[in-house]
Amino acid sequence: MLGINIQQVTKRYRRGGLETTALQGIDLQVQPGEFIAVVGPSGCGKSTLMRLVAGLHGVSSGSIEVNGQPVTGPVSDVGIVFQSPVLLEWRNTLQNVLFQADMRGLDVNEYKERAMQLLEQVGLQDFADRYPHELSGGMRQRASIARALLHNPPLLLMDEPFGALDALTREQVRLDLEKLWMTTKKTVLFITHSVDEAVLLADRVLVMSARPGKIDRELKIDLPRARGLEARRDQRFFDACDEINEIFFSKGVLSRDVVAEVKARAA
Template sequence: MTANAQRAFSVVGREAAEAASAPEGGTEIAIDGASKTFRRGRMETHALDGVELTIGAGEFVAIVGPSGCGKSTLMRLVAGLLPPSSGRVVIGGETVDGPYTNLGIVFQKPILLEWRTILKNVLLQTEMRHRKDPGLVDRAKGLLAAVGLEGFENRFPHELSGGMQQRVAIVRALIHEPPVLLMDEPFGALDALTREQMRIDLEELWLASRKTVLFITHSIDEAVLLADRVVVMSPRPGKIERIVDLDMPRPRGLEGRKDPDFIAAVESITQIFLARGVLHGGRKGPKLVSA
């Protein structure tokens, strides 16, 4: 972790410091045979089919798959925003039946309120939960500093770049210290350089808190560089095609792409998508190894 991030996290408090050193910072998620079918009139769309997946407490799991394979639908089932057609989701031993509140969610767009300052956008999460814990403002400022936004607390969203706004959205999702963080293509709308830096920043934040993270992405590279395990989804109806375990040292940062395990994992996942017709390699030229 950078010196600035270390100083920022020092103001978060003893609870966060304890979480940083403990692998049990998150809560287990169990997806038990979850399927989802959408019906509209006589039309049916079978989005997910019998997904079985357990995400350990404090584990970072990335899901990668083609558009329309049900990745985002699966995340919404975990959040309780959609009911499964069959099967169930269990978080921390509790079956999810309706919106699950003890988690943080980051979507592809930051969805900030333009009339509120950055600090007040972050604190909106705690206001809606009627929390008035002492130190919340300091915690918000500390997290903003940890993602490079120290001094921007009183700015408004239109004064920030897209990448900066998405950092605010991540802080907002973390301010109430949820044990579970769901992220649905959070970097998808960012330019390549900003996306790379956001990945590095997210890994630092995760290493400091050990939340249970379910991360949705289309990027094979991003999934491998961030996750403990990568879940590869098949085309619709979405099923788990394969789970790739990763044992690369952390933090992975920019050096992670040089790791032989990274190269092997990207190649393995790419070959799955080539075999399923999701990717199409040319007849000539080097083998495709990245998405």
């Protein structure tokens, strides 16, 4: 398992002579095996934070360590899941999962058994020979999660992976992801716009401010695992969602009408 240590990280972008500060003064420690969700308004730097941890972008100031090692370039021991599954249309499901081995120069034949095990874990064992156009949106996203896990990375970075899914499919994939995480106990950094999703999945939820993004609040979620459908009826779920939405209201991200609607659902 990998831990993450972020100290006073700031990220600035310069384009056309203009400088934009995406993140400012981020401090965060993630314990090995912890599931962390990050929520915040659009443009607050959530995805930027994930890319910095992955080493896909460099910090402007401050430092990031993954497993005690400074991040100075792309981190190899990591699995990344984006909002779009990005499956190759000419490869079937199994071949798409095995593409992770191809990219890393690994012996594909040695990973076929693991790929099939992962497909079984995400409920796609009967769709190994299907092509992306034959899969539903939820199936494609499950395949992308299996692909990210093929090389057994201790760290999983997920950037709004359910954003393109309908409500029912999101709920099912959320349940699948929690089950998978409880089995593997990988360290997860999960970026989302959904307050419900963050509360239902995470050990801790980080609430970010508008740009320049800062960690405004940290909430520990004490809902018992596993958090099935019944977790949505738990008062602790409503309380946590209400607290996060009140933060967004106080910052002008949400209107009072939206906060009132959330409270009405909890009543």
